[in-house]
Structure formats: structure tokens, C-alpha cells
Amino acid sequence: MQVNFTGVDRRIVTLWRVQGLLRVVLFWGPVGTAAALALSARWGWLGASVALLLVALQLVLALVWPGLAYAALRYAVREHDLIVERGVLFRQVVCVPLSRIQHVDTRQGPVERLFGLSQLLVYTAAGMAADAAIPGLDESAAAALRDSLARRGGDDGV
Amino acid sequence: MSDDVEESWRSLEPSALLVNLVPDLARTARSSWPILLAVLLGGGVSGIADLSLILLFFAMSAARTLTHLLTLRYRLARGRLELQSGLIGRQHRIIDPARIQNVTVVQNLFHRALGLAELKVETAGGEFEVEGQLSGMRLADAEALRAALASRVSVPTHGEEEPAAVTELGTLELLGYGMSSGRVGAAALIVGVLMEVIAQVRPSEFTTTLPPMTLLGLSFIAMSVAFVLSALGAMFTGWNYRLTRSTVGIRTESGLTTRRRIEIPWEKVQLVRAEEPILRQLLGYGTLFVETAATGVPNEAGTAAAEASVPMVATAELGEVATVLLPRLNLDPWRAALRLPATRALVRALIGTLFRWSVGLGILAALVRSPWPLVLLALGLGMAWLDWRFQGWALSDTVIVSRMGFPTRYTWVVDRRKLQTVVRTAGPLQRLFSLARVEVWVAGSRVVLPDLMEADADRLFDQLITPLATNPVR
Secondary structure: OOOOOEEOOOHHHHHHHHHHHHHHHHHHHHHHHHHHHHHHHHHHHHHHHHHHHHHHHHHHHHHHHHHHHHHHOEEEEOOOEEEEEEOOOOEEEEEEEHHHOOEEEEEOOHHHHHHOEEEEEEEOOOOOOOOEEEEEEEHHHHHHHHHHHHHOOOOOOO | OOOOOEOOOEEOOOOHHHHHHHHHHHHHHHHOHHHHHHHHHOOOOOHHHHHHHHHHHHHHHHHHHHHHHHHOEEEEEOOEEEEEEOOOOOEEEEEOHHHOOEEEEEEOHHHHHHOEEEEEEEOOOOOOOOOEEEEEEEHHHHHHHHHHHHOOOOOOOOOOOOOEEEEEOOHHHHHHHHHOOOOHHHHHHHHHHHHHHHHHHOOOOOOOOOOHHHHHHHHHHHHHHHHHHHHHHHHHHHOOOEEEEOOOEEEEEEOOOOEEEEEEEHHHEEEEEEEEOHHHHHHOEEEEEEEEOOOOEEOOOOOEEOOEEEEEEEHHHHHHHHHHHOOOOOOOOOOOOOEOOOOHHHHHHHHHHHHHHHHHHHHHHHHHOOOHHHHHHHHHHHHHHHHHHOOEEEEOOOEEEEEEOOOOEEEEEEEHHHEEEEEEEEOHHHHHOOEEEEEEEEOOEEEEOOOEEHHHHHHHHHHHHOOOOOOOOO
16 A cells, blocks of 8 residues: 555544443443343343343444444545545445545534544535545544645536 | 626416426326325225315425416526525525536427426536426527527537437337336236225135136236336337437437427536346347436436436447447447456355345245245346356446446446546455455446456556546555
8 A cells, every 4th residue: 555544533442432332321221121121031041141142242342343443444635635444344445536525524423522523524526425534533633634625626527 | 698697587487387287286196196095095084084185185285386386586697597486485596507417398298288398407416306497488488598508508509500310219119118128016016906906896706815827817917017008108208219419418309298308418427327128138229328417307207317318229339329428438338348357256246145045035945845945046146146247347548337237237337537436345255255346436326346356456446546646546
């Protein structure tokens, strides 16, 4: 690979873990408990174990997956294009020519605000959804990148 | 007309109400037929209540159309098309002619009886809507507005010169198109309706297990009716079909009751797609579609469709006609030897099929206790092999070609200048076999290329982005 990639802010791992734990506590925990009670009535401890095992798996994923996703996520802004690599199981490399960018967004949820992180979304004419997304950027870095990318002009190919 | 000139606001013709109301109500009825059927057949509710509900449904639709038509105003101001409409919620839209992807002039039966026309202007913005829709202008006004917009951009101006005819379709070709369109869904629906009719008319004779011969007969009738309906539909929409070209773009005209004329400048063509269902291939034909960045002119059913099409093209002429639609096409995908997908992609496809089909067939095997699930599995694996067998791709300095699919063969030809984003993906099964896939995204469409070995996919990815960037990625 001849590209000088940049990783995102390490704090994203903690942020994703917090989000994952919130999902486990607020969704998977209650659902798993209810399922364990329902299954234990029919299949005894075996049924309950299966439900609780699934909750435990969610917990492990919430703790382990963010580290893997962080290691797989990187980006590079070159003279003429933006390249984003991401995905743990499904690897994806996205190349967006800068001249094709229609608009650039930065987005922050409440938890992201707490961590001072922001997500950058790059849109071209190719679709309604963002063509490239870079989560886990420091607020100021995201704003600077957004302004820099949004300034590029050229033939938009439409 | 100078760009500084600002026309006064104009309204649609008063008879536009009639022209739009009837088709609008017909569309409402067509799109809501399950609800209407349920209301009409549902028991327990009195007839008057049912009727009131249906009338209310149609009245709401009619009120919306009437409000829109009565409040719609348009004008050309400073070279741009301006539209405003709405009673409570006002909308004011400005369309820059430079952003127009295609212009369509439509004349249905009502339009023609009253000397009116509908002008549709599409841009790349919005979601499944026509950005400028003026139904119920005098034909001369529609032509004048089209010409005025065309004078500001390179929309084909056929008025000044006689356009060159490329293709015209006859009755037999249209019948062939309709009959090869495949209407399995329609046939299934007709079988359902026939069974419902039997159950209603002769409930004593209707049992949950119909004799096999009755089912076979019903299926045969349903397929025949579906084919006839499909052929008739093709005759109506494709009647007197004509594809012409000018110095700057293409124009298609067709339609028996509703005459539709679509004009697309070449510079707006993003890709050309060929669709060859197996039955159409056997007849020696294929269909070509032109796609621009517009999000889709709604077709008769109100859903998004390609901007223009050539319904029947002889297989031997597909490349030639595709070049008319996309002049930058400098290789013939139907004559040139396309590059093949990786051999390992077949193994991946077979494993994927086994995985996908095994669950459903396992359940089926447990239920029926017969060898049929195994036969079906073999059929699925055979289909996977055929799908892989007919895949291919090619890259020239101007276009990217991708071919996929069996029993319907799809071929995409993408103008390389129009690339918006290039993506390389690899899922777990692909990575297990060192495979990867490249996707090219253009405005309005995404085209996937066949599975390649990782190194080949990397090379292709680089080749695609190199003209857009300066340094190779890998």
C-alpha cells in the first residue's frame, strides 16, 4: 500500500464500548432475561443458558469488537481523492475523487459530544446515503477536514 | 430570448383539471386496489359505509390534485424555470437548465383530445420525483418551453434538423417483447384470484387440496392470461416506437394511448444497461436502457424506471445501438471476449448457494420425506454455476463493462468520466478464497463487477481511480 493512511482518534474505542454496553444493558439484558425465563419454563436450565449465552456474547462483542473496528479503520486525503478503509469481517476500501464531492457533513450524537468526537460524512451524486463515512475524528479535526473537502470544486460528473 | 427576460407567471389550461383528474383517480385506484378489494369484499360493514369510505378516499386524492393544479404557476425568469404551487404549504422551485438531465413530453388520450401536453423536467436532485411537472399545457406552449430550455443547454434540439432514425419497432417485435417479459408474479396472482372465484362460486366443490389436474389447468390459464396481458401492455406502451439521434443526444418516442417523447443529451448519460431475459435471448433480442443522474421518471405503475429504453434490439446489433446511446463506448461487449471472473469465485458461489438453500431445503426434507429437496439443491447449484459461467467484465479507456446473471443476463456499460466513487469489498468467504470485488458508483446507479482474485481486484481498483487521482493506491 503506497498511501499514507491516518488512523482515527483512539477515544473512539471507548466510545463504541460505552455505546455497546448501553445496548446490552438497555436492550439485550432485558430481552435476554425475558427469553431465559420463557425458555426455562419449557426446556429448563438448558433453555435459560442459551438465552444468557447470547447476552454474554453481546457483552463480549461490545468489549472486543471496537478494538478490531478501530484497527481496521483508516483514511487518507490525497491530492485528488479521499480513501477510507474499514470493516472487520467485510473489508471495504472506498475511493471518492474530491471533484465529485457534493457536500460534507459532520455529525455528533450525545455520547460523541461527551467524548469530543465527531463523524465526517462525504456525499457525492451517487446516492442518498453518504459515500464515505469516517467516525471517531476529533471535533476540531473533523471540522477542518469538512471545510477542506467542501472547498474542492471541479467537474462533478453529473 | 435573452437570459434577462422575465416572463410573467403562467397557469395551466383550465381543461388540465379534466386531463389530470381522471388519470389521477385511476392511479389512486390502481395503487390502492388491495384496500379497495378488502373494503368491497369484507363482511360486517354496511354497503353505505363501504361506499363512503371509498368516496372519501377518492375525494382526498382529487382534492390534492385540484389544489396542486389550481395553484400551479410557472415562468422562465433569468433563464431558469420557476414553479410555484400550494395553498397552505407554498412551494417555490427554481430549476437551472444546466442541471436538467432529461426532458419528456407526454400526451395521453385526454391530452390529445384537448390539444394539450405534459412537460416533465428531471434533474439529479430529489428522490423518485419529477422535479418539474407541467401537465395540461397547450402543446405549442410545451414545445416552446422545451425549446427555450433546450436553447440554454445541450438538450437535443430536433426542431431545426431532421433527426436520424436509429431503430423503429414493429408489431411482432413488440409482441415478442411483451411475451418475453416474464410474468410469473402476475400468473401467481391470477391463479390466486381464480381459486378465490371457485371458492366463492362453488364453495361445495372447493376443497383445500385441489386435484392436480385442476391446479395444472389453472396455472396454464393464468400463464396464458399473463402472457396476453404482458403482450398487450407492450403494444400500448411501445406502439410506433422510434429511436432517433441528433448531434447532441437521443430521443425516443412511443405509445398508443399515451404518447411519450424523451430527450436525453449524451453528456448526461451515466450508463447503458442491457437486459436479456432467457426467453428474449432465445428470440434473438435484448433490451437496452439509458440511465442518467435523474432519480427516475415514474413509469406507468408510479415506480422509478430507467429514463429511456430500446425495448427490442437484435442481439447482433446490441453493441451498435448501445454505441448510439453512449457514443464513448469503444468496445462491443457482445462481440469482444469479456474477461472472466476468478475460478475460485465459482467455489464461493457454490458454497454460498449450499449455505443459503440448505436451511430451507432441510426444513422441506423433514416435512415431505422425499428426494425432491436434493433435486432442488442440485438445481440451485446448477443455477449458481450458470450464473458464474456467464459473468464477465471489460475495461477500456472510456468505459467499464460488467455482465452478470442467469436466466436473465444483465450487461452494464458505464462511462468512466461519470464515476463518482470506486469501492473494493471483500467479505469473509471472499477473503477465505483470496477474492475481492470492485463496485463503481455513478450518479443514480451502482454497478458491481464479478469476483476477482485480490491482486486483480487491486489492479482494477487502481486503474479506475488513477485517471481521477495521481498516485496508485496499491
